[in-house]
Amino acid sequence: MSASAVFILDMKGKVLISRNYKGDVDTTEIDHFLPLLMQQEEEGLTCPLLSRGKVHFLWIKHSNLYLVALTMKNSNASLVYSFLYKLVEVFTEYFKELEEESIQDNFVVVYELLDELMDFGFPQTTDSQILQEYITQEGNKLEVTKLRVPNTVTNAVSWRSEGIKYKKNEVFIDVIESVNLLVNANGNVLSSDIVGSVKLKVMLSGMPELRLGLNDRVLFGLTGRDKGKSVVMEDVKFHQCVRLSRFENDRTISFIPPDGDSELMSYRINAHVKPLIWIESVIEKFSHSRVEIMVKAKGQFKKQSVANSVQISVPVPSDVDSPRFKTSVGSAKYVPEKNVVIWTIKSFPGGKEFLMRAHFGLPSVDKDELEGRPPITVKFEIPYFTVSGIQVRYMKIIEKSGYQALPWVRYITQSGDYQLRTNS
């Protein structure tokens, strides 16, 4: 059904640790993985799915590691990739960083986790918070008699344990919107969408029932409310704690939250909003002599708001030299390893317009290889503001002990995949 065996390899293809779940694949097959991958890379066609004979390799890369699943069946590929990413998530939560060293340093726990996360190719409990209740790095200190499987593992509520206690009951809600933008060289917006996410930090005792109210247009429509200040969410995805059928029926977002940090939901909005930071650029290349760059950035959001840590990366040819900059605000820096100029503006108020000029020398001989035309990319953060206008209307918290709990809400809008193509 899914993976027969899972391997974690270093960049040279050496197996750091592995687990053979089903025994139908010869584990030495993994030795062919890296040569196959190298061959593909040489041909310029990497693919996340490789095969050799009847063996299929599904792999992902994380820092200096390859995580590879092997199968000989018609496995569910999306399940396998999801699982590999889940492995990364769990290991990262256990060891802070998942890399070659942390695998070696913790190989006993890694084995234990591999044993618990998947059985005979079927993923099992993958919630690291729950796992940490019975698989710990201090395993040697715990005696068998004390350690039990938390009921949570097999409960319908498999993400929250019972008996959690806080002195002060609070929920922190972060609404984070990322703006994706693609603009062509003529300045036309090809695509723009918003990917929003509602993140929770839950510090609540017991088994609380939560209900989140948003200004969702469909909900307003159902309840006959004025749709004026509501938002249309194109597609919504929920953490598994949310009762999906309930949402499907009456758009109620009701759930028993996981303890601590989690992403409650994400949504996509296909809004045609004005690009928050608009860039106009002129990049003139005079062969064998110089490159001149002029970039104008304009904040197209409310005057009261301020964009923080704005970073505008402008691509330059790889063989430029002697950079000179002039900026009306902020500072510009040439980053040769990335072949970009990064113009940083700490605080960029709405409605303002700034200018940056850059001048580079070019060598008198042409370089051999062709270079692509990377787009200008922009990074920014605008606090206290959601571009879609989405709002948390309420968060109802009900627990049988009847405590009072406070919800706190923060909004922030940031750049997602924000690209503007250039002409040169």
Add this chain to the structure above:
Amino acid sequence: MTDSKYFTTTKKGEIFELKAELNSDKKEKKKEAVKKVIASMTVGKDVSALFPDVVNCMQTDNLELKKLVYLYLMNYAKSQPDMAIMAVNTFVKDCEDPNPLIRALAVRTMGCIRVDKITEYLCEPLRKCLKDEDPYVRKTAAVCVAKLHDINAQLVEDQGFLDTLKDLISDSNPMVVANAVAALSEIAESHPNSNLLDLNPQSINKLLTALNECTEWGQIFILDCLANYTPRDDRESQSICERVTPRLSHANSAVVLSAVKVLMKFMEMLPKDLDYYGTLLKKLAPPLVTLLSAEPELQYVALRNINLIVQKRPEILKHEMKVFFVKYNDPIYIKLEKLDIMIRLASQANIAQVLAELKEYATEVDVDFVRKAVRAIGRCAIKVEQSAERCVSTLLDLIQTKVNYVVQEAIVVIKDIFRKYPNKYESVIATLCENLDSLDEPEARAAMIWIVGEYAERIDNADELLESFLEGFHDESTQVQLQLLTAIVKLFLKKPTETQELVQQVLSLATQDSDNPDLRDRGYIYWRLLSTDPVAAKEVVLAEKPLISEETDLIEPTLLDELICHIGTLASVYHKPPNAFVEGSRGVQHKRLPPRTGSNESPESPELAQPAAAQPVDQPPAVIPSQGDLLGDLLNLDLGPPTSGGTPAITSAMQMGAMDLLGGGLDSLVMQGGAGGRQETGFGGPAVMPSSLNAPVGGGLGDLFDLGSGVGMPTGSYVVPKTVWLPAMKAKGLEISGTFARRMGTIQMDVTFTNKAMQIMTDFAIQFNRNSFGLSPAAPLQLATPLSPNQTIEVSLPLSTVGPVMKMDPLNNLQVAVKNNIDVFYFSSLYPINILFVEDGKMERQVFLATWKDIPSDNEAQFQIKDCHLNSDAVSNKLQSNNIFTIAKRNVEGQDMLYQSMKLTNGIWILAELRIQPGSPNFTLSLKCRAPEISQFVLQSYEAVLKN
């Protein structure tokens, strides 16, 4: 201190030392030693020699130590089966431990020890664990049944574990249910006929309930299992869909994709006119789009699946083109997939945007991506006719960049554009020729050579160009050699005087100096053709090429349906059925979409009438002709000239090719024999041969009769029975009925005058009002005698078409005035348009093709002719008697296509394409005419002629 220290001992005598430590009395030391053993095992050292010592550590109450020993056992038990027995006792004991964690661990590990001797000891503990009070143990035991089955299937069946497993589907705990489902599915997969997952509405209901409560992985198991179920009817199908759709909002992409699989499959059963069907279609798009924000590997799986979904149900994503635009930092495998989907979604509505993007991509640096982008531009040109011009000019711009691989790729696609739109873009040939030298890839060289050969008459130095290729003939790839051979033969047939030497050279290179059998055979065929019958050679080599289709890379519909059932799996990523890459699955049944139960089969919109989209599944459009059609084709081949070198081809494309060659040959043969007065029959000659085994008996008989009536003899045109034009009530006792006919090239109006009055009628005269085609009496109306009461006289009045013209509504309306001694009476009648079809309405094939292209497609009208039980030859004959001439006949994917022409008395041509599916009484008629308003009247004529 971290675990990494365990990896550092590399001293000699290590094993010996470890042995001592393992047998130490101190717990701590023991554990340290086991860790070192595991560390060695991890780095690939063989520590199997320590087996008895490690197993001795198994009996411990330290959980961590126990887990490590278990791990060791799983690794080495197979190599030490006899010693593994030593561990059995501890396993059995652990399975009864008060701590469920230990019980589960023991049963889980035991299942992983793939040693036959152990399995029998496993049965009792497993039986207990399957009924354990703790769900954690039960869910582990459920999986263990699948493990055991993998080792010893018979044992599992004998022990009745399968029934216990089935019972777990009704377990109160969702995780247990999910694992039981997963285990059963796994077992069922290797035993396809076991009927293990006997899914019924009750069990489905249980699964759907568990779906809401189990983990994300459990949801995937359940959804994948649901996808194997076939609902009884559309109502059940809808209710399952309704309960599955909430899963589309799950954060895990794999859950979403498995839900999409269930929905895509069950949707097949919903009637298309159902409101819910439309709702469901709308619900599918947003989650599919959101999958594109997942990690690249998951995006890749999603894109490969979207590629299938777009082919199966193009309407779902037709408005989502933009999300497939390529981003600079997308990995290459994502870029290539997005490009593929962009072309599939390209339509007249979005073509401008798509082209702008493709042009952008074509100037990137990644060679594979650029190539594919250039190719995509060509595919757009072929797919969206309105964009062809823009595509060609974009390609020319790209050729100007002189980037080698861009130029080559552009030339390959331009060749296809020439084939799709002949006589339209040949002006660019000069530009192409400039780049001849830079072509170094076989495909591009072959394409260029094809172009030179095909348009040899327009390229002044075609001979020089081809000669230059000939110099290195033997170094070329086969593809280029074959193309060069054909191109030079074409050139010779077009310019025989200057190129005799060249053609002899290439023929000798191909036949004498080559050891490639394909090349040699083709050389010989040309040689013999040219030497025995140059006219025939011309007909064969320069024959009309079949049109190339828009989508050359569509997945064959039955495969597509199978792949839809495998959404999310490797099969859907490879676009191959599982038995193509999974061992031992040959006997496994192909998954199929359920048949639609709804009644209404009408496609929602004309756009959907595309192949594969709206066709009912049980009757997919055959890419490979079915047996019957193939037989029909073979028969046709047998009837062809005995020189035919065509062997029965397997693919339809080859079949068409062969047909075409022979068709051309036949044509020329007929022309050759034309002296015998058969000129007029033309291509109609072979029409009397029974062409289809599927033809109903009636049609066959008709054929025989036609044959009896003699080849080429006109069987007489169809005349509508007379109708009453003027009732006696309205004309003071004079009743006029009549009809129109065309006889021997003359239009005649057959009129019957009946006197229903009490008095004699005399002094008849007739006059026509001005009409659309200038019909007027060619002679005065002459009734031989006065018309006595109750007397009837029949008159045939010859008509000419030189009278005054005025457009009438309807077009074929004729207003007539008849006068007699009593009064003047007016009436109007509608004449069938076929009386206007003239005898010289047969267009030349070349002209036909050019004209067809030339008439804008807006002028095309398509009709269905229902309930006509004739085969194509009978149809041809019947129509020909009415001056509707069949110019060519072609068999495309089992359908007969008749290309026909007719000409009106005023010189207007009407072109027709009549599509006949053998065995189906419904024909499709496409008409093209510069005066499109005439089409409906032509249709009426077709119907009248064919049904009478």
